[in-house]
Every structure is written in structure tokens, then in C-alpha cells.
Amino acid sequence: MSLDPVDAVVIGTGAGGAPLLARLAAAGLKVVALEAGRHWTPGDDFATDEVAQSKLFWTDERLSAGGNPINFGKNNSGIGVGGSTLHYTAYTPRPQPTDFRLREQFGVGVDWPLSYDDLAPYYAEIEAFLGVSGPADYPWGPPRPAYPLAPLPLNGAAQLMQRACADLGIRTAPAANAALSGSWWQPGYGWRPACTNRGFCQAGCSTGAKASMDVTYLPFAVAHGAQIRAESYVTELPTDAAGRLTGAVYVKDGVTHYQTAAHVFLCAGAVETPRLLLLNRLANASGQVGKNFMAHTGMQVWGTFDQMIRPYKGIPGGLISEDTNRPADADFAGGYLLQSIGVMPVTYAGEVARGRGLWGDALTAHMREYNHVAGINILGDCLPYAGNELTLSDEIDGRGLPKPLVTFTAGDNEKRLTAHAEKIMRRIWDAAGGHDVWSYDRYAHTIGTARMGTDPAASVVDPDGRAHDVPNLTICDNSVFPSALAANPALTIMALSLRTADRFLARGARGEA
Amino acid sequence: MTAYPAHSVTDLIGGALLTPATAAALRDRIAPVDPPAKTVLDERQLAVLAAVAARLVPQPDRPTPIDLAARLHRRLADGKGDGWRYADQPADAELVARGLDALAAAGFAGRDGAGQDELLRNVQAGGADWPGISSARWFEEVLAGVVDLYYSHPLAQEEIGYAGMADARGWQDVGFGARAAHEPEPVA
Incomplete structure (x- = not known):
């Protein structure tokens, strides 16, 4: 069944798709968003229970290979209206200006x-717009406006880290978090209440205090006439004889639909976006689709403390330090930030099992100290390497499509950066009186796979997000990142999304394609 | 070793401190699981799995242990994985079944607890030569599976003093050492 043509169809409703959907709708365009997952009513549908909330994770199977196989599911891509912002931690640091210039500064990676x-x-x-909570005077980087709301309260882990860092001469600040420290009027949605410190950001906010897209940009878009079709899984992007996309074919409730559109915005994340391009043999004259897969260095260091932490309470990432963005004694390119972390018990137990290999009495005894556990996490850069890539496997999934195969092996730079970070994190927890300190080496977020660049032979999209080879295809999500950046990606994805929409609208205003 | 009073979580269910969605999830979790309509492990494999789970997550103080083998079987049969698997290993259900067969062949059930642990340590270290599968990855997947099932059970959450499910009112004070009246305190 072919549906009446629209100006633009947007595939995906996360940080990449939602802001541009809002921008295009506000400009008066007829826009439709297609989202593979459900449209939840968080107050009724979201339990404070980690297993029940696994419904927010993209759990179609992905195959992980390489020296550091990536754990998908929990941390690395979401499903539902709002995409992975439904389960992001709301941690919204800005990258630093030099993060965009790794090659210029270090001669590696790409700028x-x-x-x-x-x-x-x-x-x-x-x-x-989101009502980010953060400090009035941010200590690192170029001057920025004061955050609109005061910082969220620091939980036990954040307070411990703050004290220890003060003793060690490491500067810290309350972190910028896209969760509300006071009630907030959200245009298109209504009042969002202040955070109740439920601590469950990574498994879905039930109150609307966290700025996921379903309570911010998406209702704003709908108020301006956008349509959102949930449970609509895109399978095909047909082209005409001239190589232009004609719209998107999707399956909803077992029925195939065809939404025709003048423009297609692909915002499905760094796994599903390249997967759709490869399945449809699109935008790949450069051979770069699926290449340059990166994942943030994300080591966590946990300690057990005599005091009660009760790590399930409060915004999980309360405190930040960016003193390590360009450490003076670095033997690696790039840098990282430090973040205090709380943790929910099933997640922590899973890390203890997979990362530490504890079982039997050693496991249950360690878990009895759960209330005394506090963590620090890094979020660091990662370089692209040949061979770290996404391809289509020869295994077929439940939808009848090839499963993605993601190969990832950390390089020397990631290992040296992580070793540097581990030393600092251990020093902090030692200074705080931690015992049984242990590290969990992990890689988080999916980045790259449809790189942005000016050279059509070496990249998939141009700096405006337009596919080099397909005139009316625009891509906006973490797949277009040329480098990983030493900051959590959601804020930058949203910024790219608004910029991509503005550049698109400006071209339209000039009468260009 | 820190211990907490019993019933700290179960007493919350049905009360004003839990939202209906959370209470429903916990009630569902406590209920025994039905065997899957279409089984992926046979009786012999299930018996070995139960013996393995008892070594991985011992429950000596629980009169009726949480039935981790039945729950893992149900999850494997439902085919709802966690979104990824090691590319060099077969699908979860097949991986688990093959490892259980190999353990059965190694006489796992006939060993005493110490002997079973010795065998499992070798499996965990990747020392068992199992055709077509990695014993280390088998061990990691089975351990992660039973640990996830155990610590998502309200009774295990009581054991570790977790009170985060009390979501209806949130938390007033999240700072260092702060405690609300419904957060359990350790017992001697």
C-alpha cells in the first residue's frame, strides 16, 4: 500500500531523528517519523526493575567479533519512540574543541x-530547551552559558569521589545532566517534574524528569504537525531510475507499507543505519559504509567502602572531571573524562560475573556488600582502525534479514589511554578508603560506520549529512561521527541533528535540491 | 559479612511505596516459572544445569532455592536473548546444551562439590577441550545468565539490602550515608 507523499520521512526517533523532525515540522514541512519500537506511556509502563525494562533495549541479535567483542543490548542502542534516549544516563557533557582535531593535534585519526x-x-x-542541570561556572573549555538549572544532588559515589579528588588536587564539578533539578515547562509537552532521585535513568525514566526525546523534541514536533508511526520497522529504501530515493518501505503489524517522500533522513544509529544501507546497496561508492566502527573507552573502577553508599539512588553520573582531557603525562592521543557512577544491582552483578569471573561463595559474599559499592567510569576517545567494522553476516534473523556482524579490537592507543585512566581511578578510590578495588574494561556506544567528510572517496556523507552518492538521502546519528570524541555522544548527536535540519532548510530556501 | 533482614522487599509489594508497574513486575518475578512449551534442554541436560547453577550461585540458607535452571531454560526456549552473542559461538540454546553434554560426559553429576568446582574452574579457564565451542565462553554465558536471573529476584535483592524498587516517592536525601525509613539496615 502506497501512502500519500510527504516532504520528508525520518527513520528513527532517537537523538539523531527527533530534533530534526521537530525543526522540519516547525518550518512547516509535512514530515513522518518511522520508529521500530513501541510508544510507551512511562508512568504506566515503566517498572523500576531492570529485567522488566529490557524492553527498551534493541535485542535483535548482533554478532560480536574481534579482540574486544562489544556487548550490545543494554548499553548500546535502544528501541521505542525516543530511541536510546529512553535509556541514556542523561549525562550531557560537551566535547572540547580539540576533540574535533585529533589529526591536527596528534597526527592520528581524522578531523x-x-x-x-x-x-x-x-x-x-x-x-x-531540555532544561539541562549543571554548574553555573563550568571549569573546563571555552566559556559557555550557565546551565539553565542548578546541578542535581550528588549521591554517595559522587561525594566520595569529590572528597578524594580534592585531596589529590584533581578538579571536579557537578556534571551536566539532562534531568531536571526543578520543574520545567516543555513546549509541546507541558510541565515536566523535578527528578525524584530514583536513579533508574539507564532503564527508563517513569516521571518525565529525564530529557528523553519522547518528552521533549518529539511532542514539540507533533504539536507542529509531525506524525510518528511506532512499531514500524523499515526494510527497504527504494530508488528511482535516477538514483533518488522514493521513500521508505516498512512493516507494521505484519503489513507492508510504502511511505513515499521527497527526502529521506536515516537516523537509526551506528548499527542499524549502515545495516540498512548495506541491505539496500546504497550510498557506498566509497566502500566506507560499515567501516571505521568505534566505541568509547569506558573502563569502570569499583571499590567497596566501609560507609553506606546505597548506589541505586540519585542521578548515576553526578560528578565530572575533565582534567584528563589532555593529561600532561599522556602517552596516547586524545583524552578522557572521569565520571562518578551509581549502579543498579543486576547490572553490577552482571559485570562482576563477566568482568571479574566471580562465582560461588565469592560471588554471593561480594554481592552482599552491594550497598557499599561506588564506581568511577571514564569516557574516552577511540581511534578508527581498518578491520573494526560492521558487515552483514550470513545468519538470518527473525525478520528475515541478515544479522549484523561487528568486529572490534582496541588498538594500542585505547590500551594506553585505559591504562593511564585505571591508575588515576585506582588512586582516587585508594584515597577515598576503598578496598577490594577492581576494574571492568569495557567499550561503550557505537560510533562511526557512515563517516562524515568532504572527500566522497573517503566518506559516506558530506558535512551537512547528505549522502555523497544519493541526492535526497541525509544521515544523522552517531554513525556520521568521524572520531569518537571524549564525551558522551547524545548531546552532540542532537546538535548535529538541529544543524543538519538548518542546513537542509537553508538549501530549500535557496531553491537548491 | 553484611546481612539484611528478610521480607524487606516482599513487604513492599502491595504497599504505597511501589508504583503499580513495579509491584506487577516483582509479583511476576516471584511466581514460579512454567516449563517452556517447546523445550530446548532435555531432562538430563536440565539436571546437569541445576547442579552447575548450585555451584555458581549457592543458596545454602534458602529452604526452597530460586530455581535458576528452570528459569534459564525458559529464557533460552523463549529465544529472547540479550541483543548479542559471540560470533564464534553457536546460538545461546545450542551453546548451553553442548556444554552441558560435555560436562555430563565428564561425570559432573557424580562428583562431590569440590570436584565439581575443580571441573568448573578448568571450564572457566578455557581448559576444557570441547568440540566447536569455547568452554570459557560457555561458562561466561551460563554464569551471566544465572547471575542475572538470581539478582533480579526479589528474595536475592533482600539478601543484598537493595531498596531501589521503592519508586513511588523517590528519595529525598541521596547523599553519603543517608537512609530513608524503608531502606533496610544490616543486621548483626
Whole structure:
């Protein structure tokens, strides 16, 4: 069944798709968003229970290979109206200007074809729109406007880290978090209440205090006429004889639909976006689709303390330090940030099992100290390497499509960065009086796979997000990142999303394609 | 070793401190699981799995242990995985079944607890030569599976003093050492 044509169809409703959907709708365009997952009613549907909330994770099977196989599911891509913002931690640091310039500074990786200054106005706009909570005077980087709301309260882990870092001469600050420290009027949605410190950001916010897309940009888009079709899984992107996309074919309730559109925005994340491109043999004259897969260095160091932490309470990532963005004694390119972390028990037990290999009495005895556990996490850069990539496997999934195969092996730079970070994190927990300190080496977020660049032979999209080879296809999500950046990706994805929409609208205003 | 009073979680169910969605999830979790309509493990494999689970997550103080083998079987049969698997290993149900067969062949059930642990340590270290599968990855997947099932059970959450499910009112004070009246305190 072919549906009446629209100006634009947007595939995916997460941090990449939602802001641009809102921007295009507000400009008066007829826009439709297709989302593979359900449209939840968080107050009724979200339990404070980790297993029940696994419904927010993309659990179609992905095959993980390489020296550091990535754990997908929990941490690495979501499903549902709002995408992975339904389960992001709401941690929204800005990258530093030099993060965009790794090749210029260190001679490795690639530089972004746009700069921090290009994105800074969008960072400020998004922080002001979402109601980001953070300090008035942020200690690192170029001056930025005061965050619109005061910082969220620091939980036990954050307070411990704050004290120990003060003793060690490491600067810290309450982190920027896209969760509300006071009630907030959200245009298109209504009042969002202040955070109740439920601590469950990574498994779905039931109150609307966390700025996931379903309570911010998406209702704003709908108020401006956008349509969101949930449980609509895109299988095909047909082209005409001239190589232009004609719309998107999707399956909803077992029925195949065909939404025709003048423009297609692909915002499905760094796994499903390249998967759709490869399945449809699109935008790949460069051979770069699926290449350059990156994942943030994300080691966690846990300690057990005499005091009661009760790590399930409060915003999980309360405290930040960016003193390690460019450490003076670094033997690696790039840098990382430090973040205090709380943790929910099933997640922690899973890390103890997989990362530490504890079982039997050693496991249950360790878990009895759960209330005394506090963590620090890094979020660090990662370089692209040949061979770290996404391809289509020869295994077919439940939808009849090939499963993605993701190969990832950390390089020397990631290992040296992680070793540097582990030393600092252990020093902090030692200074705080931690015992039984242990590290969990992990890689988080999916990045790359449809790189942005100016050279059509070496990248998939141009700096405006337009596919080099397909005139009316635009891509916006973490797949277009040329480098990983030493900051959590959601804020930058949203900034790119608004910029991509503005560039698209400006071209339209000039009468260009 | 820290211990907490019994019933700290079960007493919350049905009360004003839990939202209906959370209470429903916990009630569902406590209920015994039905065997899957279409089994993926046979009786012999299930018996070995139960013996393995008892070594991985011992429950000496529980009159009726949480039936981790039945729960893992149900999860494997439902085919709802966690979103990924090691590319060099077969699908979860097949991986688990093959490892259980190999353990059965090694006489796992006939050993005493110490002997079973010795065998499992070798499996965990990747020392068991199992055709077509890695014993280390088998061990990691089975351990992660039973640990997830155990610590998502309200009775195990009582054991570790977790009170995060009390979501209806949130938390007033999240700072260092702060405690609300319904957060359990350790017992001697």
C-alpha cells in the first residue's frame, strides 16, 4: 500500500531523528517519523526493575567479533519512540574543541569537517530547551552559558569521589545532566517534574524528569504537525531510475507499507543505519559504509567502602572531571573524562560475573556488600582502525534479514589511554578508603560506520549529512561521527541533528535540491 | 559479612511505596516459572544445569532455592536473548546444551562439590577441550545468565539490602550515608 507523499520521512526517533523532525515540522514541512519500537506511556509502563525494562533495549541479535567483542543490548542502542534516549544516563557533557582535531593535534585519526564553534550555538540551544542541570561556572573549555538549572544532588559515589579528588588536587564539578533539578515547562509537552532521585535513568525514566526525546523534541514536533508511526520497522529504501530515493518501505503489524517522500533522513544509529544501507546497496561508492566502527573507552573502577553508599539512588553520573582531557603525562592521543557512577544491582552483578569471573561463595559474599559499592567510569576517545567494522553476516534473523556482524579490537592507543585512566581511578578510590578495588574494561556506544567528510572517496556523507552518492538521502546519528570524541555522544548527536535540519532548510530556501 | 533482614522487599509489594508497574513486575518475578512449551534442554541436560547453577550461585540458607535452571531454560526456549552473542559461538540454546553434554560426559553429576568446582574452574579457564565451542565462553554465558536471573529476584535483592524498587516517592536525601525509613539496615 502506497501512502500519500510527504516532504520528508525520518527513520528513527532517537537523538539523531527527533530534533530534526521537530525543526522540519516547525518550518512547516509535512514530515513522518518511522520508529521500530513501541510508544510507551512511562508512568504506566515503566517498572523500576531492570529485567522488566529490557524492553527498551534493541535485542535483535548482533554478532560480536574481534579482540574486544562489544556487548550490545543494554548499553548500546535502544528501541521505542525516543530511541536510546529512553535509556541514556542523561549525562550531557560537551566535547572540547580539540576533540574535533585529533589529526591536527596528534597526527592520528581524522578531523571533523566542522568545528566546535559550528556546534556551540546548538549545544546552548539544546541545553536551554531540555532544561539541562549543571554548574553555573563550568571549569573546563571555552566559556559557555550557565546551565539553565542548578546541578542535581550528588549521591554517595559522587561525594566520595569529590572528597578524594580534592585531596589529590584533581578538579571536579557537578556534571551536566539532562534531568531536571526543578520543574520545567516543555513546549509541546507541558510541565515536566523535578527528578525524584530514583536513579533508574539507564532503564527508563517513569516521571518525565529525564530529557528523553519522547518528552521533549518529539511532542514539540507533533504539536507542529509531525506524525510518528511506532512499531514500524523499515526494510527497504527504494530508488528511482535516477538514483533518488522514493521513500521508505516498512512493516507494521505484519503489513507492508510504502511511505513515499521527497527526502529521506536515516537516523537509526551506528548499527542499524549502515545495516540498512548495506541491505539496500546504497550510498557506498566509497566502500566506507560499515567501516571505521568505534566505541568509547569506558573502563569502570569499583571499590567497596566501609560507609553506606546505597548506589541505586540519585542521578548515576553526578560528578565530572575533565582534567584528563589532555593529561600532561599522556602517552596516547586524545583524552578522557572521569565520571562518578551509581549502579543498579543486576547490572553490577552482571559485570562482576563477566568482568571479574566471580562465582560461588565469592560471588554471593561480594554481592552482599552491594550497598557499599561506588564506581568511577571514564569516557574516552577511540581511534578508527581498518578491520573494526560492521558487515552483514550470513545468519538470518527473525525478520528475515541478515544479522549484523561487528568486529572490534582496541588498538594500542585505547590500551594506553585505559591504562593511564585505571591508575588515576585506582588512586582516587585508594584515597577515598576503598578496598577490594577492581576494574571492568569495557567499550561503550557505537560510533562511526557512515563517516562524515568532504572527500566522497573517503566518506559516506558530506558535512551537512547528505549522502555523497544519493541526492535526497541525509544521515544523522552517531554513525556520521568521524572520531569518537571524549564525551558522551547524545548531546552532540542532537546538535548535529538541529544543524543538519538548518542546513537542509537553508538549501530549500535557496531553491537548491 | 553484611546481612539484611528478610521480607524487606516482599513487604513492599502491595504497599504505597511501589508504583503499580513495579509491584506487577516483582509479583511476576516471584511466581514460579512454567516449563517452556517447546523445550530446548532435555531432562538430563536440565539436571546437569541445576547442579552447575548450585555451584555458581549457592543458596545454602534458602529452604526452597530460586530455581535458576528452570528459569534459564525458559529464557533460552523463549529465544529472547540479550541483543548479542559471540560470533564464534553457536546460538545461546545450542551453546548451553553442548556444554552441558560435555560436562555430563565428564561425570559432573557424580562428583562431590569440590570436584565439581575443580571441573568448573578448568571450564572457566578455557581448559576444557570441547568440540566447536569455547568452554570459557560457555561458562561466561551460563554464569551471566544465572547471575542475572538470581539478582533480579526479589528474595536475592533482600539478601543484598537493595531498596531501589521503592519508586513511588523517590528519595529525598541521596547523599553519603543517608537512609530513608524503608531502606533496610544490616543486621548483626
